[in-house]
Amino acid sequence: MNVKQVDYLNSGAGEDLVTSLHESGFAVLKNSPITPERITRFYQIWADFFASDEKHNYTFEKSKQDGYFPFRSENAKGSPAKDLKEFFHVYPWGAVPASIESETRAFYADLQQLGSELLSWIQAYTPESVTAGFFEPLDKMIQGSDQSLLRVLHYPPIEGEVESGAVRAAAHEDINLITLLVSGSQPGLEAKDKQGNWFPVTGDEGMITINTGDMLQEASGGYFPSTTHRVVNPDSAANVSRYSIPMFVHPRPDARLSERYTAGEYLQQRLREIGLI
Numbered sequence: 001m002n003v004k005q006v007d008y009l010n011s012g013a014g015e016d017l018v019t020s021l022h023e024s025g026f027a028v029l030k031n032s033p034i035t036p037e038r039i040t041r042f043y044q045i046w047a048d049f050f051a052s053d054e055k056h057n058y059t060f061e062k063s064k065q066d067g068y069f070p071f072r073s074e075n076a077k078g079s080p081a082k083d084l085k086e087f088f089h090v091y092p093w094g095a096v097p098a099s100i101e102s103e104t105r106a107f108y109a110d111l112q113q114l115g116s117e118l119l120s121w122i123q124a125y126t127p128e129s130v131t132a133g134f135f136e137p138l139d140k141m142i143q144g145s146d147q148s149l150l151r152v153l154h155y156p157p158i159e160g161e162v163e164s165g166a167v168r169a170a171a172h173e174d175i176n177l178i179t180l181l182v183s184g185s186q187p188g189l190e191a192k193d194k195q196g197n198w199f200p201v202t203g204d205e206g207m208i209t210i211n212t213g214d215m216l217q218e219a220s221g222g223y224f225p226s227t228t229h230r231v232v233n234p235d236s237a238a239n240v241s242r243y244s245i246p247m248f249v250h251p252r253p254d255a256r257l258s259e260r261y262t263a264g265e266y267l268q269q270r271l272r273e274i275g276l277i
Helices: 013-024 036-050 053-058 098-125 214-219 263-273
Strands: 004-007 026-030 067-069 086-090 149-155 169-172 178-182 189-192 198-200 208-212 229-231 242-249
Touching (some): 013 026, 013 098, 036 053, 036 086, 036 242, 053 067, 098 178, 098 242
Antiparallel strands (some): 149 242, 178 208, 189 198
Protein backbone atom coordinates (compact mmCIF):
# COMPACT_ATOMS: atom_id res chain seq x y z
CA MET A 1 0.00 0.00 0.00
CA ASN A 2 1.63 3.22 -1.20
CA VAL A 3 1.29 5.62 1.76
CA LYS A 4 3.77 8.45 1.28
CA GLN A 5 5.63 10.31 4.00
CA VAL A 6 5.04 13.98 3.24
CA ASP A 7 7.53 16.51 4.62
CA TYR A 8 5.60 19.60 5.70
CA LEU A 9 8.73 21.72 5.15
CA ASN A 10 9.32 20.49 1.58
CA SER A 11 8.30 22.73 -1.32
CA GLY A 12 6.64 19.74 -3.00
CA ALA A 13 4.57 18.76 0.05
CA GLY A 14 1.22 19.70 -1.52
CA GLU A 15 1.78 17.58 -4.61
CA ASP A 16 3.02 14.66 -2.51
CA LEU A 17 -0.05 14.88 -0.28
CA VAL A 18 -2.48 14.84 -3.20
CA THR A 19 -0.68 11.93 -4.86
CA SER A 20 -0.71 9.82 -1.69
CA LEU A 21 -4.37 10.56 -0.86
CA HIS A 22 -5.42 9.79 -4.43
CA GLU A 23 -3.50 6.50 -4.53
CA SER A 24 -4.25 5.17 -1.05
CA GLY A 25 -6.52 7.55 0.87
CA PHE A 26 -3.70 8.00 3.41
CA ALA A 27 -0.52 10.03 3.90
CA VAL A 28 1.86 10.54 6.83
CA LEU A 29 2.95 14.12 7.57
CA LYS A 30 6.32 14.77 9.23
CA ASN A 31 7.82 18.01 10.55
CA SER A 32 4.38 19.50 11.20
CA PRO A 33 3.94 22.52 13.50
CA ILE A 34 2.60 20.20 16.25
CA THR A 35 5.76 19.16 18.12
CA PRO A 36 6.35 15.67 19.60
CA GLU A 37 6.83 17.20 23.06
CA ARG A 38 3.45 18.89 22.88
CA ILE A 39 1.78 15.66 21.77
CA THR A 40 3.34 13.73 24.67
CA ARG A 41 2.09 16.35 27.12
CA PHE A 42 -1.41 16.24 25.60
CA TYR A 43 -1.61 12.46 25.94
CA GLN A 44 -0.57 12.67 29.59
CA ILE A 45 -3.18 15.23 30.66
CA TRP A 46 -5.92 13.23 28.97
CA ALA A 47 -4.68 9.91 30.35
CA ASP A 48 -5.05 11.43 33.82
CA PHE A 49 -8.58 12.54 32.96
CA PHE A 50 -9.68 9.10 31.72
CA ALA A 51 -8.26 7.55 34.90
CA SER A 52 -10.42 9.82 37.07
CA ASP A 53 -14.07 9.65 38.07
CA GLU A 54 -14.46 13.24 36.87
CA LYS A 55 -15.09 11.97 33.35
CA HIS A 56 -18.60 10.84 34.32
CA ASN A 57 -19.56 14.47 35.02
CA TYR A 58 -19.26 15.09 31.27
CA THR A 59 -21.27 12.16 29.89
CA PHE A 60 -22.66 13.09 26.47
CA GLU A 61 -26.24 13.84 25.52
CA LYS A 62 -27.40 12.46 22.17
CA SER A 63 -28.80 15.83 21.17
CA LYS A 64 -25.41 17.55 21.56
CA GLN A 65 -22.70 14.92 20.90
CA ASP A 66 -20.01 16.64 22.99
CA GLY A 67 -18.38 15.36 26.15
CA TYR A 68 -17.53 11.90 27.46
CA PHE A 69 -18.63 8.69 25.73
CA PRO A 70 -18.28 5.69 28.08
CA PHE A 71 -16.62 2.40 27.16
CA ARG A 72 -18.47 0.61 24.35
CA SER A 73 -20.66 3.55 23.29
CA GLU A 74 -20.07 3.24 19.53
CA ASN A 75 -20.09 0.61 16.82
CA ALA A 76 -18.72 0.92 13.30
CA LYS A 77 -21.24 1.09 10.45
CA GLY A 78 -22.45 -2.46 9.81
CA SER A 79 -20.74 -3.93 12.89
CA PRO A 80 -22.99 -5.43 15.58
CA ALA A 81 -20.26 -5.36 18.25
CA LYS A 82 -19.45 -2.18 20.18
CA ASP A 83 -15.87 -0.94 19.93
CA LEU A 84 -13.56 -1.47 22.91
CA LYS A 85 -12.90 2.20 23.61
CA GLU A 86 -13.98 5.29 25.53
CA PHE A 87 -13.58 8.80 24.20
CA PHE A 88 -14.24 12.51 24.62
CA HIS A 89 -15.63 14.86 21.97
CA VAL A 90 -14.26 18.40 21.87
CA TYR A 91 -16.12 21.04 19.85
CA PRO A 92 -15.59 24.83 19.97
CA TRP A 93 -18.99 25.19 21.64
CA GLY A 94 -18.78 22.09 23.84
CA ALA A 95 -17.75 21.33 27.41
CA VAL A 96 -14.12 20.61 28.29
CA PRO A 97 -12.77 19.87 31.80
CA ALA A 98 -11.62 23.16 33.30
CA SER A 99 -8.23 21.85 34.45
CA ILE A 100 -7.16 21.00 30.87
CA GLU A 101 -9.34 23.38 28.89
CA SER A 102 -6.74 25.95 27.85
CA GLU A 103 -4.33 23.34 26.46
CA THR A 104 -7.14 21.45 24.76
CA ARG A 105 -8.61 24.55 23.10
CA ALA A 106 -5.17 25.56 21.83
CA PHE A 107 -4.50 22.06 20.49
CA TYR A 108 -7.87 22.10 18.71
CA ALA A 109 -7.22 25.53 17.16
CA ASP A 110 -3.79 24.56 15.85
CA LEU A 111 -5.03 21.30 14.32
CA GLN A 112 -7.96 23.13 12.72
CA GLN A 113 -5.54 25.66 11.22
CA LEU A 114 -3.31 22.86 9.92
CA GLY A 115 -6.37 21.14 8.45
CA SER A 116 -7.34 24.32 6.61
CA GLU A 117 -3.83 24.61 5.20
CA LEU A 118 -3.83 21.00 4.01
CA LEU A 119 -7.22 21.46 2.34
CA SER A 120 -5.81 24.47 0.48
CA TRP A 121 -2.96 22.25 -0.74
CA ILE A 122 -5.42 19.62 -1.89
CA GLN A 123 -7.46 22.27 -3.69
CA ALA A 124 -4.37 23.68 -5.41
CA TYR A 125 -2.83 20.41 -6.59
CA THR A 126 -5.89 18.33 -7.50
CA PRO A 127 -6.49 18.11 -11.28
CA GLU A 128 -8.77 20.84 -12.59
CA SER A 129 -11.04 18.20 -14.08
CA VAL A 130 -11.86 17.19 -10.49
CA THR A 131 -11.94 20.61 -8.80
CA ALA A 132 -14.28 21.91 -11.50
CA GLY A 133 -16.94 19.73 -9.88
CA PHE A 134 -16.52 21.24 -6.40
CA PHE A 135 -19.38 23.51 -5.35
CA GLU A 136 -16.86 25.69 -3.48
CA PRO A 137 -13.13 25.45 -2.66
CA LEU A 138 -12.36 22.87 0.03
CA ASP A 139 -10.72 25.28 2.46
CA LYS A 140 -13.68 27.65 2.10
CA MET A 141 -16.07 24.85 3.10
CA ILE A 142 -14.72 24.89 6.66
CA GLN A 143 -14.69 28.66 7.11
CA GLY A 144 -17.18 29.52 9.83
CA SER A 145 -17.71 25.85 10.66
CA ASP A 146 -18.06 24.82 14.31
CA GLN A 147 -18.44 21.14 13.37
CA SER A 148 -14.79 20.02 13.28
CA LEU A 149 -14.34 17.44 16.01
CA LEU A 150 -11.32 16.68 18.16
CA ARG A 151 -11.83 13.19 19.54
CA VAL A 152 -9.57 12.05 22.37
CA LEU A 153 -9.60 8.24 22.42
CA HIS A 154 -8.60 5.77 25.12
CA TYR A 155 -8.46 2.06 24.33
CA PRO A 156 -8.06 0.31 27.71
CA PRO A 157 -6.16 -2.97 28.10
CA ILE A 158 -8.27 -5.95 27.00
CA GLU A 159 -9.57 -7.73 30.09
CA GLY A 160 -11.19 -11.16 30.10
CA GLU A 161 -13.06 -12.68 27.19
CA VAL A 162 -14.73 -10.46 24.60
CA GLU A 163 -17.36 -11.57 22.14
CA SER A 164 -16.43 -12.52 18.62
CA GLY A 165 -15.82 -9.47 16.43
CA ALA A 166 -15.25 -7.00 19.27
CA VAL A 167 -12.11 -4.95 18.57
CA ARG A 168 -10.71 -1.60 19.59
CA ALA A 169 -12.14 0.01 16.46
CA ALA A 170 -13.91 -2.11 13.85
CA ALA A 171 -13.34 -1.52 10.15
CA HIS A 172 -14.83 1.82 9.14
CA GLU A 173 -14.45 4.94 7.04
CA ASP A 174 -14.40 8.48 8.43
CA ILE A 175 -17.33 10.81 7.72
CA ASN A 176 -15.59 14.18 7.30
CA LEU A 177 -13.40 15.85 4.63
CA ILE A 178 -9.99 14.88 6.03
CA THR A 179 -8.80 13.47 9.33
CA LEU A 180 -5.60 14.58 11.05
CA LEU A 181 -4.61 11.67 13.29
CA VAL A 182 -1.85 12.49 15.75
CA SER A 183 0.43 9.45 16.05
CA GLY A 184 -1.03 6.95 18.52
CA SER A 185 0.69 6.10 21.79
CA GLN A 186 0.82 2.45 20.68
CA PRO A 187 0.62 0.66 17.29
CA GLY A 188 -2.63 -0.84 16.03
CA LEU A 189 -3.89 1.27 13.11
CA GLU A 190 -4.37 -0.69 9.89
CA ALA A 191 -5.73 0.28 6.46
CA LYS A 192 -7.21 -1.92 3.71
CA ASP A 193 -5.83 -1.69 0.17
CA LYS A 194 -7.84 -2.03 -3.04
CA GLN A 195 -7.19 -5.79 -3.10
CA GLY A 196 -8.69 -6.25 0.37
CA ASN A 197 -5.38 -6.73 2.19
CA TRP A 198 -4.69 -5.05 5.56
CA PHE A 199 -1.50 -3.08 6.17
CA PRO A 200 -0.23 -1.29 9.30
CA VAL A 201 -0.11 2.50 9.01
CA THR A 202 2.90 3.65 10.98
CA GLY A 203 4.67 6.90 11.71
CA ASP A 204 7.36 8.01 14.09
CA GLU A 205 6.55 9.91 17.27
CA GLY A 206 5.12 13.32 16.45
CA MET A 207 4.01 12.50 12.91
CA ILE A 208 0.41 13.05 11.82
CA THR A 209 -1.49 10.60 9.65
CA ILE A 210 -3.83 12.24 7.14
CA ASN A 211 -6.71 10.31 5.61
CA THR A 212 -9.58 11.06 3.28
CA GLY A 213 -13.10 11.03 4.69
CA ASP A 214 -16.37 10.16 2.99
CA MET A 215 -17.26 13.82 2.46
CA LEU A 216 -14.13 14.45 0.37
CA GLN A 217 -14.74 11.23 -1.53
CA GLU A 218 -18.29 12.46 -2.27
CA ALA A 219 -17.17 15.96 -3.24
CA SER A 220 -14.39 14.68 -5.52
CA GLY A 221 -16.54 12.11 -7.29
CA GLY A 222 -14.35 9.33 -5.89
CA TYR A 223 -10.99 10.80 -6.95
CA PHE A 224 -9.95 10.69 -3.29
CA PRO A 225 -10.94 7.30 -1.82
CA SER A 226 -12.23 7.08 1.74
CA THR A 227 -10.15 4.07 2.74
CA THR A 228 -11.39 1.51 5.23
CA HIS A 229 -9.29 1.33 8.39
CA ARG A 230 -9.41 -0.22 11.86
CA VAL A 231 -7.58 -0.49 15.18
CA VAL A 232 -6.78 -4.10 16.02
CA ASN A 233 -6.56 -5.63 19.48
CA PRO A 234 -3.04 -5.93 20.94
CA ASP A 235 -1.30 -9.21 21.58
CA SER A 236 -0.73 -10.25 25.19
CA ALA A 237 2.77 -8.75 25.31
CA ALA A 238 1.49 -5.29 24.38
CA ASN A 239 -1.85 -5.31 26.19
CA VAL A 240 -1.67 -1.77 27.56
CA SER A 241 -3.71 1.38 27.14
CA ARG A 242 -3.58 3.05 23.74
CA TYR A 243 -4.37 6.75 23.25
CA SER A 244 -5.14 8.42 19.96
CA ILE A 245 -6.17 11.94 18.88
CA PRO A 246 -7.99 12.31 15.56
CA MET A 247 -9.13 15.74 14.38
CA PHE A 248 -12.08 15.28 12.04
CA VAL A 249 -12.19 18.36 9.80
CA HIS A 250 -15.83 19.09 8.96
CA PRO A 251 -17.39 21.67 6.63
CA ARG A 252 -20.28 23.95 7.52
CA PRO A 253 -23.60 22.04 7.58
CA ASP A 254 -24.88 24.06 4.59
CA ALA A 255 -21.78 23.38 2.45
CA ARG A 256 -22.84 21.36 -0.59
CA LEU A 257 -20.76 18.26 -1.22
CA SER A 258 -22.59 17.08 -4.32
CA GLU A 259 -25.97 17.17 -6.02
CA ARG A 260 -27.06 14.52 -3.50
CA TYR A 261 -25.93 15.95 -0.15
CA THR A 262 -25.09 18.95 1.94
CA ALA A 263 -22.54 18.26 4.66
CA GLY A 264 -25.24 18.47 7.34
CA GLU A 265 -27.48 15.94 5.60
CA TYR A 266 -24.58 13.55 5.12
CA LEU A 267 -23.45 13.81 8.75
CA GLN A 268 -26.89 13.09 10.19
CA GLN A 269 -27.26 10.02 8.00
CA ARG A 270 -23.94 8.59 9.12
CA LEU A 271 -24.45 9.32 12.84
CA ARG A 272 -27.65 7.29 12.70
CA GLU A 273 -25.79 4.42 11.03
CA ILE A 274 -23.17 4.21 13.80
CA GLY A 275 -25.66 4.49 16.64
CA LEU A 276 -24.72 7.90 18.04
CA ILE A 277 -28.14 9.49 17.40
